[in-house]
Amino acid sequence: xxxxxxxxxxREALRPDRGFRLxxxxxxxxxxxxxxxxxxxxxxxxxxxxxxxxQERLFAQSRTGGSRSxxxxxxxxxxxGKGGIVRHVIGYVEPQGVxxxxxxxxxxxxxxxxxxxxxxxxxPEPGRIGVFDRSHYxxxxxxxxxxxxxxxxxxxxxxxxxxxxxxxxxxxTTVVKVALVISPDEQRARLRERLDREDKRWKYKPGDLDERxxxxxxxxxxQAVFDRTNTDRAPWFVIPADRKWYARLAVxxxxxxxxxxxxxxxxxxxxxxxxxxxxxDAQVL
Amino acid sequence: xxxxxxxxxxREALRPDRGFRLxxxxxxxxxxxxxxxxxxxxxxxxxxxxxxxxQERLFAQSRTGGSRSxxxxxxxxxxxGKGGIVRHVIGYVEPQGVxxxxxxxxxxxxxxxxxxxxxxxxxPEPGRIGVFDRSHYxxxxxxxxxxxxxxxxxxxxxxxxxxxxxxxxxxxTTVVKVALVISPDEQRARLRERLDREDKRWKYKPGDLDERxxxxxxxxxxQAVFDRTNTDRAPWFVIPADRKWYARLAVxxxxxxxxxxxxxxxxxxxxxxxxxxxxxDAQVL
Numbered sequence: 331x332x333x334x335x336x337x338x339x340x341r342e343a344l345r346p347d348r349g350f351r352l353x354x355x356x357x358x359x360x361x362x363x364x365x366x367x368x369x370x371x372x373x374x375x376x377x378x379x380x381x382x383x384x385q386e387r388l389f390a391q392s393r394t395g396g397s398r399s400x401x402x403x404x405x406x407x408x409x410x411g412k413g414g415i416v417r418h419v420i421g422y423v424e425p426q427g428v429x430x431x432x433x434x435x436x437x438x439x440x441x442x443x444x445x446x447x448x449x450x451x452x453x454p455e456p457g458r459i460g461v462f463d464r465s466h467y468x469x470x471x472x473x474x475x476x477x478x479x480x481x482x483x484x485x486x487x488x489x490x491x492x493x494x495x496x497x498x499x500x501x502x503t504t505v506v507k508v509a510l511v512i513s514p515d516e517q518r519a520r521l522r523e524r525l526d527r528e529d530k531r532w533k534y535k536p537g538d539l540d541e542r543x544x545x546x547x548x549x550x551x552x553q554a555v556f557d558r559t560n561t562d563r564a565p566w567f568v569i570p571a572d573r574k575w576y577a578r579l580a581v582x583x584x585x586x587x588x589x590x591x592x593x594x595x596x597x598x599x600x601x602x603x604x605x606x607x608x609x610x611d612a613q614v615l
Numbered sequence: 616x617x618x619x620x621x622x623x624x625x626r627e628a629l630r631p632d633r634g635f636r637l638x639x640x641x642x643x644x645x646x647x648x649x650x651x652x653x654x655x656x657x658x659x660x661x662x663x664x665x666x667x668x669x670q671e672r673l674f675a676q677s678r679t680g681g682s683r684s685x686x687x688x689x690x691x692x693x694x695x696g697k698g699g700i701v702r703h704v705i706g707y708v709e710p711q712g713v714x715x716x717x718x719x720x721x722x723x724x725x726x727x728x729x730x731x732x733x734x735x736x737x738x739p740e741p742g743r744i745g746v747f748d749r750s751h752y753x754x755x756x757x758x759x760x761x762x763x764x765x766x767x768x769x770x771x772x773x774x775x776x777x778x779x780x781x782x783x784x785x786x787x788t789t790v791v792k793v794a795l796v797i798s799p800d801e802q803r804a805r806l807r808e809r810l811d812r813e814d815k816r817w818k819y820k821p822g823d824l825d826e827r828x829x830x831x832x833x834x835x836x837x838q839a840v841f842d843r844t845n846t847d848r849a850p851w852f853v854i855p856a857d858r859k860w861y862a863r864l865a866v867x868x869x870x871x872x873x874x875x876x877x878x879x880x881x882x883x884x885x886x887x888x889x890x891x892x893x894x895x896d897a898q899v900l
Contacts, residue, residue: 390817417709424702425715425746432711461710514900525892532675532882536891545900597817606821607810615799615830 335365335373340583344567346560352553357513358572367575374579378422381586385427385459387594392457394597397502399454400588402581403465405555406510407548408538409520411571411578412463415510419582420461429454432463445469445487446494453503459585460503466491467507467555474554475547488558495564504588505564508581509552510571514545620650620658625868629852631845637838642798643857652860659864663707666871670712670744672879677742679882682787684739685873687866688750690840691795692833693823694805696856696863697748700795704867705746714739717748730754730772731779738788744870745788751776752792752840759839760832773843780849789873790849793866794837795856799830 336343343362363370388398402420404412420428431452440448446466454460470491474484495505512520521542524534541548560566567584571577621628628647648655673683687705689697705713716737725733731751739745755776759769780790797805806827809819826833845851852869856862 386814393817413709413711416711420710421706423710424698425705425708425710425713426698426701426717426748428710428715430710430713463711518895518898521895522892525888525895528881529671531884531888532678534886534891536886536894539891539894539898542898542900596813599816601819601821603810603816606819606824607807609821609824610803610806610810613803613824613827615827 335363335369336583337364338362339587340580341567341587344569344580344584345565346556346568350556350568352511352549352556352568355511355568355570357511357516357570359570360573360576361570363576363579367573370575370579374418374575374582377579377582377586378419381419381582381589382422382424382427384586384589384592384594385423385457387596388589388592389427389457390597391594392455394600396594396597397456398504398592398594399456399458399460399502400504400506400585400592401454401460401462401498402585403462403467403505403507404510405464405467405471405508405552406571407512407517407545408541409517409524410510410512411574412510414574415508415578415581416461416463418578419585420459422582423459427458429458429460430463431461433465433468446490449494453498456502466494467559470555471548471551474551475544488554491559492561492564495559495561499563504592506584506588507559507564507566508584509556509566509568510577511568512571514542516572517542620648620654621868622649623647624872625865626852626872629854629865629869630850631841631853635841635853637796637834637841637853640796640853640855642796642801642855644855645858645861646855648861648864652858655860655864659703659860659867662864662867662871663704666704666867666874667707667709667712669871669874669877669879670708670742672881673874673877674712674742675882676879677740679885681879681882682741683789683877683879684741684743684745684787685789685791685870685877686739686745686747686783687870688747688752688790688792689795690749690752690756690793690837691856692797692802692830693826694802694809695795695797696859697795699859700793700863700866701746701748703863704870705744707867708744712743714743714745715748716746718750718753731775734779738783741787751779752844755840756833756836759836760829773839776844777846777849780844780846784848789877791869791873792844792849792851793869794841794851794853795862796853797856799827801857802827 340362404415406412416430449466470484470487473479499505521538524530556566556568569577569580625647689700691697701715734751755769755772758764784790806823809815841851841853854862854865
């Protein structure tokens with residue numbers, strides 16, 4: 331058994347408080363965790379199994395009328411580790427229980443709709459864990475940084491997003507929003523690795539470096555997101571992510587806690603178990 | 616390293632030939648495999664990693680215009696192990712690379728359309744492995760066994776399905792169709808386990824026993840499926856599945872071979888790698 335290296339629950343240690351300043355966060359820190367990377371891997375293996383079982387219970391409930399689901403929103407700069415979270419945390423959950431969706435530059439069809447339309451289309455069904463790799467927050471991040479719409483337009487979106495998320499939560503979906511925060515130096519190292527490795531190079535595009543120089547503006551845009559959309563209903567968790575092992579464990583803990591809170595139980599039996607055993611034994615095929 | 620216990624490739628050993636009789640198949644046999652269950656588990660771990668990497672290459676290709684995908688169609692009686700295949704084989708593939716869809720009794724919306732409509736909606740996007748837990752074959756299986764439509768209607772569906780699958784294959788999706796075959800005795804044991812275990816009981820419904828007595832009619836309906844839809848383009852593989860470890864390994868081999876045939880490569884680099892390294896090093900943030 332892994333020893334539990336948390337000194338504070340992840341959901342407390344990672345929730346930005348009122349005076350939170352993203353610029354002051356140390357991306358190599360491990361808030362609330364006193365163990366090392368090996369401890370973290372052992373703990374991840376443990377919490378991953380719990381996550382898988384809780385999801386299966388939630389799924390079982392959905393087969394008998396349960397309406398609950400969980401949505402993990404992943405945001406972060408290029409190379410911040412969103413894909414690794416999907417692989418190493420969500421990978422514990424059986425494929426049947428996961429709905430994964432990556433949001434890129436909107437397609438022509440998507441652009442013909444309100445920016446929240448494609449988000450609404452991709453919400454998880456009851457019993458599932460939905461994962462958004464990027465999300466509607468790009469509409470106040472990349473859109474804001476690049477002035478893709480006027481400030482009055484993106485400026486109105488924070489409240490729209492809060493209203494939208496309220497509806498999502500009210501309809502039975504627990505929303506867990508995670509921002510992975512890396513340092514510019516760590517990003518340089520990871521981009522360098524993408525350039526060095528044949529099996530990673532396809533993830534690189536020259537435009538990544540043009541985005542990179544906008545780092546201060548992204549920091550500002552993320553700060554506004556945390557200031558204006560960190561609701562109790564759909565809270566943000568800001569995760570230092572220079573250490574991949576910490577970020578993965580932290581997300582696993584947050585997601586598992588969200589499922590624990592739903593306390594999903596195996597559905598009640600609606601038939602006479604002993605009578606069914608007798609029927610089964612009596613059948614001759 | 617696991618020793619490779621195959622005496623014949625899975626795709627040869629499991630492809631029904633012209634005179635194939637389902638009623639003659641031994642569901643506890645392990646065609647083409649001379650190893651035991653431990654050998655099979657070791658081999659599965661090996662082939663699972665290969666499957667994951669091949670899928671990632673296919674995904675990388677899809678980001679640069681590749682149109683190929685793979686569809687695994689899973690059919691089989693209740694408790695034949697479809698869910699276990701998803702968990703223990705597809706579980707090797709990163710969640711981003713998988714589109715899973717279970718087909719149950721059609722919804723009202725689905726019934727308002729042609730029976731192939733919902734299938735077409737669920738086909739995998741380029742780069743993905745799609746998994747159908749049940750499929751359009753239910754429209755010539757449960758529908759035929761229960762006389763849900765007249766024989767002239769279901770009778771016309773075999774050719775419709777062949778035509779439909781031709782279109783799917785022509786548009787770039789490799790189709791691998793798998794039927795998991797268990798014995799009535801094995802099914803009794805597995806249903807019994809569902810009744811015995813609190814965490815399995817939700818999967819049981821009394822109607823399962825009413826289906827079970829129709830075993831001979833299902834055997835007949837499956838035979839017709841193999842006789843009429845086992846095309847070279849979209850072949851069937853019939854897998855004895857009383858031994859779960861064999862069925863899982865066999866599906867992993869078939870799926871991996873389908874991906875090997877596509878021979879997905881990391882996409883060619885479209886930029887000057889050394890120049891990008893220099894740009895990256897020169898950036899001061």
